[in-house]
Amino acid sequence: MLRFLLPPLLLLLLTSCAIDPPAPYGSCPTDAQLRWQQMEMNMFCHFGPNTFSGLEWGEGTETEDMFNPTALDCDQWASVAKAAGMKGIIITAKHHDGFCLWPNPVSTHTVRESSWREGKGDVLRELSDACLRAGLKFGVYISPWDRNAPTYGTPEYNETFRRTLESALTQYGEIFEQWFDGANGEGPNGKRQEYDWPLFNGTVARLQSQAVIFSDVGPGCRWVGNEAGCCGETCWSRINIEGFEPGSKSPGTDLLNHGTPDGKAWVPAETDVSIRPGWFYHAYEQPKSLQQLLSIYYTSVGRNSLLLLNVPPDTRGLIPAADSLRLMELREALDNIFSNDLAQDAHVTASSRRGKAYRPSNVTDTHYHRYWTVADTCLTPTLTLTFDHPITFNRITLQEYIPLGQRVAQFEVDVMHNGQWQQLCPATTIGYKRILLTAQTTTTALRIRFVECYACPIINRVALFQDNIYTDQL
Ligand code: FUL
Numbered sequence: 453m454l455r456f457l458l459p460p461l462l463l464l465l466l467t468s469c470a471i472d473p474p475a476p477y478g479s480c481p482t483d484a485q486l487r488w489q490q491m492e493m494n495m496f497c498h499f500g501p502n503t504f505s506g507l508e509w510g511e512g513t514e515t516e517d518m519f520n521p522t523a524l525d526c527d528q529w530a531s532v533a534k535a536a537g538m539k540g541i542i543i544t545a546k547h548h549d550g551f552c553l554w555p556n557p558v559s560t561h562t563v564r565e566s567s568w569r570e571g572k573g574d575v576l577r578e579l580s581d582a583c584l585r586a587g588l589k590f591g592v593y594i595s596p597w598d599r600n601a602p603t604y605g606t607p608e609y610n611e612t613f614r615r616t617l618e619s620a621l622t623q624y625g626e627i628f629e630q631w632f633d634g635a636n637g638e639g640p641n642g643k644r645q646e647y648d649w650p651l652f653n654g655t656v657a658r659l660q661s662q663a664v665i666f667s668d669v670g671p672g673c674r675w676v677g678n679e680a681g682c683c684g685e686t687c688w689s690r691i692n693i694e695g696f697e698p699g700s701k702s703p704g705t706d707l708l709n710h711g712t713p714d715g716k717a718w719v720p721a722e723t724d725v726s727i728r729p730g731w732f733y734h735a736y737e738q739p740k741s742l743q744q745l746l747s748i749y750y751t752s753v754g755r756n757s758l759l760l761l762n763v764p765p766d767t768r769g770l771i772p773a774a775d776s777l778r779l780m781e782l783r784e785a786l787d788n789i790f791s792n793d794l795a796q797d798a799h800v801t802a803s804s805r806r807g808k809a810y811r812p813s814n815v816t817d818t819h820y821h822r823y824w825t826v827a828d829t830c831l832t833p834t835l836t837l838t839f840d841h842p843i844t845f846n847r848i849t850l851q852e853y854i855p856l857g858q859r860v861a862q863f864e865v866d867v868m869h870n871g872q873w874q875q876l877c878p879a880t881t882i883g884y885k886r887i888l889l890t891a892q893t894t895t896t897a898l899r900i901r902f903v904e905c906y907a908c909p910i911i912n913r914v915a916l917f918q919d920n921i922y923t924d925q926l
Contacts, residue, residue, distance in 0.1 A: 471807035474825055477857035477907035479690055479718040485672060486855060488628065488664045489720055489884045490820075491539035491589070492753050496724060496762035497529060498544050499575070501551050502732040504767055509637065510549025512599025516566035519551060524575070524769030526582035532763070532771045533588060536779035537786065540589030540628050542760065543579055545620050547593075548635065550600025556619035558612055561600045580624035591629035591663075592620055596647050597636045605643025613647075614655050621659040630656045632667040634675065634698035649697060668702035669693040670719035676757055677708035681725035681748035683757035686880040689858050690715030713861060713906060720884070723752035726762035727775055733764040739778045746785060746922040756858075756883030785921045794845050794916040798837035804830045806908075815914040823853040823912035830908055836899040837914065843895065844918060848888040850900075851913035858883050862904035865890070868897035878903075882911075889919075 481489065501507075501514040503521075533541050546552050553575035555564035563573045576592070583590040596613055603609040621627055632652065638644050656665055664672030670693055676683050688711030696703050711721065725748055728737045740748075745761075752759040763779065766772050793816075800812040804826040812835060814822040826833045848865060852858060860882045866873040876898075877890055898916070902909050 471809070473810075474806075474828060474856055474908055474910060476855075477859055478714070479716060480857045481689070481718050481720070481854055484662045484664055485718060485720065488673065489758060489854070491628075491758060492885070493536075493538050493749075493759045493761065494540040494542060494589075494591070494629075495529075495533040495536070495538040496542050496593075496726075496760045497579075498547070498726075498731040498733075498762055498764045499769075500544055500547050500553060500732070501549055502547065503765065506734055508730055508732055510547065510551070510599065512549045512561075514549060514551065516551070516561060516563075517568075519563065519566050520568045521765075521767065521769030524573075524578065524765075526575070526578040527585065528770055529579065529765060530582040530586035530588055532776045532779060534586045536776075536783050538588070538761070540591055541579065541583055542591035542593055542629055542631055543575070545576055545592045545594050546598070546616065548595050548597045548599055548633075548637075550598040552616070554620065554623075556616065558615045558619060559601065576620065576624050584625065589626070589628035590624065591627055591631065592624075593631035593633065594620060595633045595635075596645070596652070597633065597638070605645055607646075609645055610648040610651055614651055617652065617655045618659065621656065621663075627660045627663045629664045629666055629672070630660065632665065632698055634668040634702055636699050647697070647699075666722055667698040668708065669696045669698055670717065672719070673722045673758070674711075674719045675702075675708055676721040676723045676752075677705035679725055681723055681759070682709075682751045683721050683723050683755040684710040685755060686710050687721055687756040687883060688713050688715060688881060689718055689720035689756065689854070689883055691717060691719050693717050693719060713858075721757040722760055723748075723757045724760040724762065725752075726764070727778065728762075728764060731762055731764065733766045733772070735766075739775045742778065742781045742785060743922060743924065745778065745782045747924065749782070749786065750887055750889060750922070753885060754887030754889075756881060756886060789847065789917055789919040789921060790849075792917065794843045794918065795837055795914055798839055800824075800914075801836050801838075802826065803834040815911050818913070820912060821853075821855075823910050825853075825910040826908050828908050831905045832902050833909065834899055834901045835911065835914070836897060838897040839895075841896070843916065844892065845916040846890050846892045847917040847919050848890060848898075849913065849915040849917065850882045850886045850888070850911065851884060852882045853910040853912040854884050856910050857907065859905050859907045860902060860909050861906060862902075864901045864903055866899050866901065867893055867895040869895065873899065
């Protein structure tokens with residue numbers, strides 16, 4: 453009898469030992485939001501009549517012939533983006549001047565009305581094809597504010613804009629991100645438009661269900677609150693968006709910059725910033741220095757935000773050599789800094805464990821879905837990394853396993869110094885990725901003390917690096 457009972461009993465025992473993962477805490481990312489966040493760095497391309505007029509905000513009265521790139525090559529844009537380590541490109545398909553970079557039935561202010569390529573050109577076609585060839589994702593910026601559309605300022609415009617979206621979102625394959633600009637300079641005597649946001653967002657969701665919608669208030673991702681490349685040191689991917697709208701009715705920039713721990717919606721921050729002073733190309737401007745770009749990387753990707761770096765093509769329709777060279781320097785620097793993880797061979801222990809599947813050493817492997825966590829009730833555990841030989845570092849990368857929510861509000865890092873623990877740095881949120889810039893430190897052990905968590909912390913990565921290139925402290 454026992455012979456027959458033993459195997460099922462054993463099975464029962466084994467399954468009851470397998471401990472469940474923690475339940476999700478609060479709002480969590482959708483699969484599309486997670487994939488988006490993992491892209492980390494994308495390229496923005498501002499291109500249109502402004503490229504030729506020298507303006508930043510076109511009037512909407514520019515002639516179509518003004519748009520006339522002499523040597524447009526979107527494969528060049530894509531190869532620069534790819535070599536720089538970007539994962540996607542977002543183009544200004546229609547900026548505030550209303551000019552459309554693709555021919556469409558809704559507008560008569562498009563490439564079709566220009567003499568460029570005898571009216572047969574289509575920048576969205578060329579760029580989306582180039583992205584596909586290069587293995588990059590493709591996204592579109594389409595400005596609701598339109599200084600050219602005759603219907604702007606009437607209820608009819610909402611339908612015009614819906615049709616504009618429909619045209620851009622149905623011909624160029626998969627769109628990974630739809631960018632809605634909140635900027636609006638209608639002026640005291642100008643036309644005013646009440647935007648039908650549910651209609652616009654619903655159209656994107658219907659036609660490109662995986663597309664992450666950017667605006668001041670998402671719903672896919674949110675503006676970081678400035679154009680300086682600087683996400684808050686404390687940055688929650690959650691925020692309350694109910695009752696808010698893009699533009700003048702958006703939450704304050706401070707709130708956008710930091711998010712809120714108890715926010716009802718998962719709307720992570722996107723940091724949009726230009727490599728040059730302007731968003732559009734101006735011959736007299738120069739790209740930012742490598743030091744400035746590294747600083748931006750640390751204050752965006754390093755603070756739980758995605759970096760959308762604008763690199764404006766010039767009047768030829770090419771990314772200028774100065775910008776592409778700078779991007780290659782950035783890539784080389786990032787590879788140099790982040791290719792040697794000094795924590796890889798650490799012996800990792802923890803003050804508390806949840807079970808074998810969630811072991812502490814999971815933080816030093818690179819499997820995204822393997823993480824260390826503790827019992828549900830344990831909100832202040834300690835994770836310790838010890839090394840056989842002293843290591844020297846000045847960067848600490850931490851990642852929370854965000855598919856189960858963002859949980860950590862405060863933690864402290866200590867290092868072993870002459871046989872004693874010494875505090876290295878206090879910090880607040882982690883989120884998808886946090887990179888701490890620390891003093892140059894040589895030690896044989898490091899510990900992370902979780903001081904305040906909304907639910908048991910779930911950490912899938914701890915890594916240590918030495919940066920000899922970016923020397924400023926943030
Ligand atoms: C702003 C716009 O007004 C700028 O021209 C630019 O497109 C930037 C990305 O967003 O709101």
